[in-house]
Amino acid sequence: MSARPVDLPTAPPATGLAAEGLVLGYDGRRVIDGLDVAIPPGRITVIVGPNACGKSTLLRGLARLHPLERGRVTLDGADVTRMPRRDVARRIGVLPQSSIAPDGVRVADLVGRGRYPHQGWFGRHSSDDDEVVAEALAATGVADLADRPIEELSGGQRQRVWIAMVLAQKTDIVLLDEPTTFLDVTHQLDLLDLLTSLNRERGTTVVMVLHELNLAARYADHLVVMSAGSIVAEGAPGAVLTSELVHRAFGLSARVIPDPVSGSPMVVPIGRFHSGELG
Amino acid sequence: MRVAADHPSQAPVAVADVRAVVAAARGRHRRRHILIVVAALAVAVALALAALSFGAAAVTPDRVLAVLFGGGERLDRFVVLELRVPRILAALLVGAGFALAGAVFQSTLRNPLASPDILGIAQGASLGAVWAILGLGAGGAVVAGFAFGGALVVALVIWLAAWRQGLHGIRFVLVGVGMSYVCGSTVAWLLARSDVRQAQTALHWTVGSVADVRGPELAVLAIGVAVGAAAIAVMSRVLPALALGDDHAAGLGVRTDVARLALLVLAVAVVAVATSVAGPIAFVALIAPAVARRLVGGGDAALAASTCVGAVLVLGADVAGQFALPGFTAPVGIVTGVIGAPYLLWLLARTERTSRA
Numbered sequence: 001m002s003a004r005p006v007d008l009p010t011a012p013p014a015t016g017l018a019a020e021g022l023v024l025g026y027d028g029r030r031v032i033d034g035l036d037v038a039i040p041p042g043r044i045t046v047i048v049g050p051n052a053c054g055k056s057t058l059l060r061g062l063a064r065l066h067p068l069e070r071g072r073v074t075l076d077g078a079d080v081t082r083m084p085r086r087d088v089a090r091r092i093g094v095l096p097q098s099s100i101a102p103d104g105v106r107v108a109d110l111v112g113r114g115r116y117p118h119q120g121w122f123g124r125h126s127s128d129d130d131e132v133v134a135e136a137l138a139a140t141g142v143a144d145l146a147d148r149p150i151e152e153l154s155g156g157q158r159q160r161v162w163i164a165m166v167l168a169q170k171t172d173i174v175l176l177d178e179p180t181t182f183l184d185v186t187h188q189l190d191l192l193d194l195l196t197s198l199n200r201e202r203g204t205t206v207v208m209v210l211h212e213l214n215l216a217a218r219y220a221d222h223l224v225v226m227s228a229g230s231i232v233a234e235g236a237p238g239a240v241l242t243s244e245l246v247h248r249a250f251g252l253s254a255r256v257i258p259d260p261v262s263g264s265p266m267v268v269p270i271g272r273f274h275s276g277e278l279g
Numbered sequence: 280m281r282v283a284a285d286h287p288s289q290a291p292v293a294v295a296d297v298r299a300v301v302a303a304a305r306g307r308h309r310r311r312h313i314l315i316v317v318a319a320l321a322v323a324v325a326l327a328l329a330a331l332s333f334g335a336a337a338v339t340p341d342r343v344l345a346v347l348f349g350g351g352e353r354l355d356r357f358v359v360l361e362l363r364v365p366r367i368l369a370a371l372l373v374g375a376g377f378a379l380a381g382a383v384f385q386s387t388l389r390n391p392l393a394s395p396d397i398l399g400i401a402q403g404a405s406l407g408a409v410w411a412i413l414g415l416g417a418g419g420a421v422v423a424g425f426a427f428g429g430a431l432v433v434a435l436v437i438w439l440a441a442w443r444q445g446l447h448g449i450r451f452v453l454v455g456v457g458m459s460y461v462c463g464s465t466v467a468w469l470l471a472r473s474d475v476r477q478a479q480t481a482l483h484w485t486v487g488s489v490a491d492v493r494g495p496e497l498a499v500l501a502i503g504v505a506v507g508a509a510a511i512a513v514m515s516r517v518l519p520a521l522a523l524g525d526d527h528a529a530g531l532g533v534r535t536d537v538a539r540l541a542l543l544v545l546a547v548a549v550v551a552v553a554t555s556v557a558g559p560i561a562f563v564a565l566i567a568p569a570v571a572r573r574l575v576g577g578g579d580a581a582l583a584a585s586t587c588v589g590a591v592l593v594l595g596a597d598v599a600g601q602f603a604l605p606g607f608t609a610p611v612g613i614v615t616g617v618i619g620a621p622y623l624l625w626l627l628a629r630t631e632r633t634s635r636a
Contacts (some may be wrong), residue, residue: 053589063532065529085533093530094527097526099523100524102522103572104576105522106578108301109308109577110523110578112305113519116531117531129303134294134301135297138294138297146297146300146301150578169530251310
């Protein structure tokens with residue numbers, strides 16, 4: 001299997017989100033040093049990698065949440081930093097890693113704040129906005145919570161509400177930074193199913209960072225594996241996720257077998273005490 | 280029956296129904312905000328009418344109304360129009376200005392403790408004003424300008440010392456509290472060094488008072504607060520997005536640093552104008568927005584309601600300071616201090632608890 005970024009089945013997209021020569025860091029410490037990536041439009045891209053490999057930083061760079069030291073992020077070939085912020089916000093929605101709602105805010109109000117890039121200086125909420133908010137609430141299954149304060153909701157419900165807010169932004173690309181953190185396994189699957197249905201039904205391009213390799217392999221159309229600030233492999237999970245790659249990227253001995261449910265590759269870590277049993 | 284199941288029901292939800300719920304919730308919230316504003320304005324008018332008739336020379340309410348509608352006796356006209364109206368207008372405007380600035384600070388910094396009086400911004404403005412008056416013999420708009428300079432310097436020092444450590448931390452509040460003491464002490468020193476013998480003047484610049492506001496000052500105050508409020512109103516569109524935190528706001532297309540800086544500088548300017556006229560009236564900027572947010576609810580920054588509550592608070596405190604205890608008058612800043620100190624302690628205790636939780 002190719003170690004370098006593999007060729008996509010089709011030519012690299014001229015449309016959608018891409019980055020070239022990306023250099024990102026914190027206070028002079030470079031986390032990512034010269035990275036190229038093209039996000040396939042209309043697909044689910046999942047970025048995985050060990051802790052501190054720069055996967056969240058890459059997502060934040062793509063989302064304009066982190067200043068670029070060098071390189072550029074392009075949307076349909078145009079430099080994102082040269083575009084009006086509001087125009088970008090109508091195309092790319094972002095769910096950061098942690099979200100804290102203002103005290104007392106109610107679900108419908110919070111989701112309505114996602115309409116910001118669509119509202120003029122004096123045009124506050126219109127009935128069109130209500131329609132979009134209602135759609136977003138229905139699509140994320142939190143319509144019955146519309147009038148509830150956020151602090152009364154469970155973690156899983158809250159995360160759905162935040163995703164509804166990003167949906168209300170009506171973008172064709174959604175970037176999510178570890179959206180399943182703090183959720184138990186049931187709600188993780190719930191959320192990933194929700195994102196998948198958005199992708200399948202609306203054609204939304206989904207890009208997310210995930211910790212859980214097997215869920216990533218199952219839900220990704222396009223898997224990006226990072227290590228030490230660069231991409232070590234990318235492509236369809238079935239094509240890139242091998243035990244050799246897992247070892248190289250994560251320093252982990254593992255066997256990769258077909259997931260009995262989905263058929264996608266499943267990583268079974270070996271560890272120090274059980275290697276003998278597997279032979 | 281469990282209303283909010285963790286798992287979304289598979290039954291299809293009619294978007295039109297949800298839309299009606301969303302629209303109703305929005306309407307309810309807006310009506311509530313308007314109701315609070317109207318109620319606060321009504322209280323302000325009632326207080327103002329009461330304040331016009333109270334005092335050493337009592338003017339009955341019917342005579343007050345006669346004067347206000349252009350009639351009345353000469354003595355009544357003098358007492359009402361020359362002595363009492365300026366003081367009442369000053370109290371209302373100063374209260375509105377402090378409260379609006381407080382609401383802007385607290386919402387842009389996402390910290391209920393971050394208000395310009397706690398952070399020493401008002402004390403910096405006071406220092407600038409006292410320096411202009413005693414050191415340069417200036418008056419009017421020049422004093423307001425120096426107050427702005429003093430307030431900006433304090434804001435800059437806080438930013439350099441602590442801002443970067445995070446806006447939520449208690450640390451930048453502590454730096455602000457320290458700055459407020461430095462400025463307060465320097466004001467006291469300047470007053471002691473000069474030939475200010477009148478306790479009234481000293482009180483004005485240390486605790487704040489609207490007792491002797493005159494025409495030109497009132498004009499500077501009115502214009503300053505009005506212009507500042509208008510500019511803040513235009514900028515306030517970003518507040519609901521900014522209140523979600525920098526990452527969310529940036530994702531929604533807000534230039535977070537620029538928006539926050541612009542709003543804070545405007546708020547500092549309003550504080551400076553109010554302080555240059557009335558001194559650093561304690562706790563109004565801290566309390567009024569908290570009260571307004573509580574009344575309006577729904578995680579709203581409640582700028583309009585805060586402004587009105589602040590106006591009522593300062594006028595009420597000024598009236599109370601004059602008439603609550605027979606034979607004793609206290610400047611408005613003493614009264615707000617008496618109300619505000621316990622609230623601050625409660626807020627500190629609560630912040631401490633939540634940060635440990």
